[in-house]
Each structure stands twice: as C-alpha cells, then as structure tokens.
Amino acid sequence: MKANKEDWRAITFAFYSLVHNDLRDWEKLPDELKNSDMGGLCQKYIDTKDIRYLIEAGEMLAGKNWYTALGRTF
Numbered sequence: 082m083k084a085n086k087e088d089w090r091a092i093t094f095a096f097y098s099l100v101h102n103d104l105r106d107w108e109k110l111p112d113e114l115k116n117s118d119m120g121g122l123c124q125k126y127i128d129t130k131d132i133r134y135l136i137e138a139g140e141m142l143a144g145k146n147w148y149t150a151l152g153r154t155f
Contacts, residue, residue: 092119093142099123100135 092114095106107115107123114120119141126134139147 088114089142092117096123096138096142099126100139 091110095110095114096119098104098106104127107127110120115124119138122134122138122141125131126138136147
C-alpha cells in the first residue's frame with residue numbers, strides 16, 4: 082500500500098479519524114482499502130473495540146511510535 086501514496090494517505094487519514102472515534106472517513110473508503118490488511122485490523126477494532134487492533138494497525142502504518150508520528154502528520 083505504501084507504493085501508492087494516495088491510497089496510503091486515504092487509509093491513514095481514515096485510521097487517524099477512527100482513533101479519535103470518528104467513523105465518517107472510514108465509511109467513505111473504497112472497499113479495496115477496507116479489505117486490505119490494514120483495513121481488516123481497523124474493521125476488527127470497529128467490531129470489537131479491542132485496542133490491540135488499533136495498536137497493530139498504527140504500527141503497520143507508522144511504526145512503534147505511530148500515535149506521535151501520525152499526530153505530527155495531521
């Protein structure tokens with residue numbers, strides 16, 4: 082996904098919004114992104130509210146310190 086910068090930005094923005102309990106950007110994502118590995122983790126979080134899925138997705142996007150990295154990005 083990182084090879085396609087536009088897709089990476091879209092799912093990263095939707096993820097960041099999801100972390101802040103806003104599902105609107107997630108709902109707008111195309112199915113292709115929702116069905117990606119990253120999207121699957123986000124959907125598991127939505128379904129279960131288990132924070133470990135957010136942590137794993139964040140690390141997939143931006144590394145161990147994902148919250149800080151993404152906070153500086155947006």
